[in-house]
Amino acid sequence: MKTDQPEAFAVLRRHIEAFAKISDMEWEMLLPHLELKLLCRQEFLIREGKKATEVGFVIDGMFRQYYTKDGEEKTTYFFFENHFISSYISCITGKPSLITIEALSDVLYISFPYRTLQQLFEKNMAWQKFGRLMAEYLTIGPEERMASLLLQSPEERYLDLLTGSKKKIIERVPQHYIANYLGITPVSLSRIRNRLLKK
Amino acid sequence: MKTDQPEAFAVLRRHIEAFAKISDMEWEMLLPHLELKLLCRQEFLIREGKKATEVGFVIDGMFRQYYTKDGEEKTTYFFFENHFISSYISCITGKPSLITIEALSDVLYISFPYRTLQQLFEKNMAWQKFGRLMAEYLTIGPEERMASLLLQSPEERYLDLLTGSKKKIIERVPQHYIANYLGITPVSLSRIRNRLLKK
DNA sequence: CGTTCAGTTGACTAAGGTCAATTCCCGTGG
């Protein structure tokens, strides 16, 4: 696992600049607040019921995000390298998080306080713009997931995972988490796979 | 139906300022681009496949937003007075809209080009901030809808509509659209209602 | 008074959930 801190921070900067260009000076406003952190498998980035205060960026490893209801977990996303990760809604609203984010492997990630980001928003146009574009980007995930739940059967959702950019989910995530992500039980996923084989 | 244009515009300003304070001068930057428009029942604000270019704000009436798949419509939201309405994702991405927005009644609404908004974002910090807060706000709807589809049965979703701020959906929207919104057929909704009566 | 469309009801089908038994895989310790 690479642990080169300057390089990790440079990767983050590139991904921030994919949203909005920021000058060296503006970058220096965030840099002192960055921390490189390590999380072991099955540890939590944020737990349901706690207020989220930090925003993360995955350098190496993967996370699972889920809601809990009646003791049952319902997976909404998996996150891999080079993705921002946070209970952003909890940060924005200041309310306790409804979601839990759990490390599915040992994870190396960059962390910084949402509060810092918020201060940058107020101080600086480039950061404000980053905040807008980031939030715009964040609308797209849930929208697609919602559409998928509304439009597709579990079988269709499974087939979707086999193609395109989602393949790494199939490749890296244990099957029972995938079933959970699809909204079904591992038993049903097994049957669906069986059904598909026979075609 | 009230058609007082200055008053309608003032209502819009109040709702914009619920996100970010803007000065009179900043308001003047948007004002000339506002248009008060009328749409008849069953007409469309935006249709699937077209690029969205405008953002709307409902003064009077209601809309339904839906995806289409294999000729079937799947309702995602209803919008009433004092809500922004747009295929915002299409505006943001510049791609053709996946959703259709249809007037469920005759509707009076304010319209302005997304392009104008985008120009204001670049020119002005207050508008940039509005853009961020608006986008942040827009993440919450799909997130909640996604969670509801993942966590709740159709019956639970129906019960939810009977309480709190969602009551106006039950009160104003025909039942077969509600069934569609719940993700089931009108037949099934009828059975669920029946089942609940017997309890 | 008929036409139309929304909503209800019945009979049957399809698909996922549950529970339990079994198999497979993999790592550990004898």
Next chain:
DNA sequence: CCACGGGAATTGACCTTAGTCAACTGAACG
């Protein structure tokens, strides 16, 4: 090297709930 243990995945039997198709009811409107 093999035997055992534990978790993951599969399979079978049975249940629950939504979908489909069709018939019927009821209210709205001309």
